[in-house]
Amino acid sequence: MRGNAVHPGYARQTLIALRTIAWKETHRYLRIWLQTLLPPAITMTLYFVIFGNLIGPRIGPMAGHSYMEFIVPGIIMMSVITNSYMNVVSSFFGAKFQRHIEEILVSPTPNYTILIGYLAGGVGRGLLTGLIVTFISMLFTDIQIQHPAITISVAFLTALLFSLGGFLNGIFARKFDDIAIVPTFILTPLTYLGGVFYSIDLLPGVWREFSLVNPILYMVNAFRYGFLGESDIPIQTAYAIIVIFIVFSVCLSLYLLRRGVGLRT
Amino acid sequence: MKALSLKRLNKVYAGGVVALRDVDLEVDEGEFFGLLGPNGAGKSTIIGIVSSLVRKTCGSAEVFGHPVDREPWEAKSVLGLVPQEFNFNGFETVNQIILNQAGFYGINRRTAHERAERYLSELGLWSRRNSVSRTLSGGMKRRLMIARALIHQPRLLILDEPSAGVDIEVRRSMWTFLRRINTEGTTIILSTHYLEEAESLCRNIAIIDRGQIIENTDVRSLLRQLTAQSFLLDIQGDLAEVPVIEDFHLMPVDDSCLEVEVRSDQSLNELFARLAERNVQVVSMKNKSNRLEELFVRMLERPAEERRKPEQIETTT
Numbered sequence: 001m002r003g004n005a006v007h008p009g010y011a012r013q014t015l016i017a018l019r020t021i022a023w024k025e026t027h028r029y030l031r032i033w034l035q036t037l038l039p040p041a042i043t044m045t046l047y048f049v050i051f052g053n054l055i056g057p058r059i060g061p062m063a064g065h066s067y068m069e070f071i072v073p074g075i076i077m078m079s080v081i082t083n084s085y086m087n088v089v090s091s092f093f094g095a096k097f098q099r100h101i102e103e104i105l106v107s108p109t110p111n112y113t114i115l116i117g118y119l120a121g122g123v124g125r126g127l128l129t130g131l132i133v134t135f136i137s138m139l140f141t142d143i144q145i146q147h148p149a150i151t152i153s154v155a156f157l158t159a160l161l162f163s164l165g166g167f168l169n170g171i172f173a174r175k176f177d178d179i180a181i182v183p184t185f186i187l188t189p190l191t192y193l194g195g196v197f198y199s200i201d202l203l204p205g206v207w208r209e210f211s212l213v214n215p216i217l218y219m220v221n222a223f224r225y226g227f228l229g230e231s232d233i234p235i236q237t238a239y240a241i242i243v244i245f246i247v248f249s250v251c252l253s254l255y256l257l258r259r260g261v262g263l264r265t
Numbered sequence: 266m267k268a269l270s271l272k273r274l275n276k277v278y279a280g281g282v283v284a285l286r287d288v289d290l291e292v293d294e295g296e297f298f299g300l301l302g303p304n305g306a307g308k309s310t311i312i313g314i315v316s317s318l319v320r321k322t323c324g325s326a327e328v329f330g331h332p333v334d335r336e337p338w339e340a341k342s343v344l345g346l347v348p349q350e351f352n353f354n355g356f357e358t359v360n361q362i363i364l365n366q367a368g369f370y371g372i373n374r375r376t377a378h379e380r381a382e383r384y385l386s387e388l389g390l391w392s393r394r395n396s397v398s399r400t401l402s403g404g405m406k407r408r409l410m411i412a413r414a415l416i417h418q419p420r421l422l423i424l425d426e427p428s429a430g431v432d433i434e435v436r437r438s439m440w441t442f443l444r445r446i447n448t449e450g451t452t453i454i455l456s457t458h459y460l461e462e463a464e465s466l467c468r469n470i471a472i473i474d475r476g477q478i479i480e481n482t483d484v485r486s487l488l489r490q491l492t493a494q495s496f497l498l499d500i501q502g503d504l505a506e507v508p509v510i511e512d513f514h515l516m517p518v519d520d521s522c523l524e525v526e527v528r529s530d531q532s533l534n535e536l537f538a539r540l541a542e543r544n545v546q547v548v549s550m551k552n553k554s555n556r557l558e559e560l561f562v563r564m565l566e567r568p569a570e571e572r573r574k575p576e577q578i579e580t581t582t
Contacts, residue, residue, distance in 0.1 A: 010338060013371025020368025051327050098399045099352035103362075103413075105367035108341040265278065 014036040017109040018117055025121025036087070037132060038126060039081045044133045047075050048140045051197065063199045063230045064151055072137045074196030077158060079133045081191055081216065084126025084159040085183060087165045088118050089165030093173045101263065111257040115167065115250070122163025123156065130155055143227065150235065151226030158219045162187075164249035171253070171262045190216045195224075200232045215241055266294045266329065268421045268452040269315065274308050274324035276476075284310040286476045288324070288488045292454060292469075294420070297447045299467030299484075300456040301561060303452060307476040308456045309349060312425050316346045328421055342370070345419030347410045349456075355399035359390055359409055362398055363416055370417035377416065383414040404435040411439070417447070422446070423454045428462055436470035440466060460561055464488075472561065498523045501546040508543045509540075510536070523554060 029036040033064035044233035048068070056067035063070060104114055138144060145151050165182075173179045194216030199210050212233070213218055225231035231238075256262070269292040276285040285307045292298045302308050313319030314326050317333055317340075325332060353362045360381060362424055367377030385391040388408040395402065401409060412424060424443075428436045436459075443466065447453050448561040457463055463470055464484060472480040480487065503520040513536055516524045525534060537547060 005337060008373060010516045013338075013342075016371045016373065017369050020365055024365055037353070084515070095354075098354060099350060102318060102348065102352045103366055104369055105318060106341060106346050107366070108338045108371075109369050110338070260320055264317070265313070 001244060014110060014113050017104075017107065018113045018120075021104065021109075021114065021117025022120035022124075026086075026124050027092060028091060029121065029125045036083070037129060038130045040083055041136060043134050044075050044079055045136050047071070048137060052140055063201070063228070063232075064143070065228055065230070068141045069143060069228065070199075070224075071197055072141060072143055074194075074220050075219050075226040076130050076133045076137065077155070077223045078191050078196055080126045080130040080155055080159050081162045081187070081219070082183070083129040084122040085162040085166040085169075085187060085215055087125040088163045089121035089169045089173070089179045089182075090166075091121060092118055092167055092170030093176070093179050096170065096173075096262065097150060097176075105263060106152075107160065113253055115253050115257065118167055119160060119163045123159040126159030126163065127155060130159075145227055146229040147226045149226075151223060153221060154222045154226055154238070154242070158223070161219075161242055161246050164246065164253060167253055168249060168256070171256050173262070189210065190214050195219075196219045196220055215245060218242065234239060267327070268292050268294045268296065268329060270325075270330075271311065272325045273317075274311070274314065274326055275322045276307075276314065276319065277322045280448075282494075283477055285314075285324075288473070288476070288478055290471055290478060290481065292452065293392060293451065294452050295447075296452050296454075297444075297467050298452075298454045299470035300321055300454055300464035300473065301460065301463055301470055302473035306473045307496060308473055309425060310476075311473070312346070312348075312423055312454075312456060315423065316344060317341065323378045324428040342417070343420040344415035345417065345422040347407075347414045347422070347424040347427050349429065351406050352408070353406075353413065356397065358393040358395050358397055359385065359401070362409065363413055366413045367416045372417060380410075380416050380418070384415050388412050389438070407431050408439070409465065410433070411442075415451075418496065421452045421454070423456075425456045426458060427455070428459055430458065436462070442558065493526050493528045495524060495526050497553055498525060498540075498547045499549040499553050501548050504545070506546055508540065510539045510543075513539070 005074035011249075048071075051071055059067045061067065061070075092101070095104075165256060169179060169182050193211065194214050195211070200211045200217065206258070216240045218233055218238035221231040221233050221236055222242070225235050225238075269290065270346060271288050271290040274288040274290075275283075277283050288311065290311075299307050300311065310319055314321045315328060315333060317337060321334070326414070327333070327477070328340040328344050331343075333340045357365070363381040363385065364377050367380065368374075372380070381394070382391065385394055388411060390405060390408055390412060393405065398406070398409060407430075411427065414424075422426070426438065431439065439477060440462070443455075452561055453466075455463065455467060467484055469483045470480075471478050471489065498517060500521050504517065504523070507515055507517050507523070509515070512531065514526045518524050525536065527536065540547060
């Protein structure tokens, strides 16, 4: 990268390239909204109907709130996590598989611009899906947001973290099976066990302690705190864990891009 | 100014496959340069290293004086690549692909639109600008990749097998277009299997085999290495018997066609005169095969230790 900082066209090229990749990624998920935005809306509506409306009244209140109110933040966060991850992993691996990632790799676009561009797509889809699910939840319960700044910042940081996760998965993936393994065997179990449908205070001692190693628990609880003002874990700890994971994932992504892992032979 | 400079470039792939061995190559600015070699010779590895898609093992590669590994921004900014394989998003339209590529190079939207119209029109794709790229024919896809590679007006354009799978009419129009942009100042490096294409377009060529440059010279000098050529002569009427002419070796192809080998120190006029003496009238004549192609095959057949010797090559073409 020697000489980049002094070249007069560098900043301009980088900004236009970033805008191009970010728009390309955004346009992609908007163009195929039947595959990207509609399915989570339907799935989450079913969660609200089945768990909130049908089963919820039999379960009774949780952490001082109705069961429907309790699960709404978790279900929104579940859609944010899944969609931000899936957007980046499928788009980046698709670009690798069809080899049109080479369009960017042969251009002077710096690695960090490539990363930010793809993350913009993932974060955008994650937050848009979260917003859609939030509107749907309003059809089922009169939800109030206690701490809007915390709600928005946690949603953004979580979408960013899982977009990074999708990017890393996309770098290492060699076939389509590889992009399904992580969401199926890691992401989904961790999300379901991350306190979306229950408070960890309900768990017996050892299982409660075990749950605390699940990073998704912290995100779901921090987000729930933003909505309800209630959380199983301290909010500062949640922020710290999310930020640590983000910093680590950014450094790893840039290192892998620099080494050309999965991209250059 | 050297558009491309490779010095002692080596590439060993994972698993120990040696793709390049101490490759030295220089291409002057403004050249139309041919890079020839059989499959697996190392052409695409060289192109990959220059365009940063392949990591070199050691040595140096510079584009207009900028090392591709240490000054990638400068090197990539002046380089355009037309790869061998289609590598655009099949779900995007022609226009989207071109405009996105312009964006990756930092070209503003207005300029990108102007250039897209220019290059797509010149390459006969303007009417298909809103077509989804996967619906294009093979020839159109090739031309799309050329337009895409030119959108940032590179000083060096590298084309890796641009004519593969393209019909002759499209190929000829592509040649005309490439000649013109070369005349306008773009340095072009052409990797091709069509040796007729290299002979027609390139002033200088390098032949690579098994990761080594075995010849690097201008096309005229290379063709002078031919000491003999074979011609096919179409004869008026049917031949009763093959005429015997001293110093010329004539062989029948069929009843009205002869094959003759003519050395560089012999004259075709003399051959025609002697055939006329025997009442054999030649109505048309053509080379048996492309001269460069025959020379190329002969060079690759030489043992490795002889390849760098500047000897004359005996050939039947």
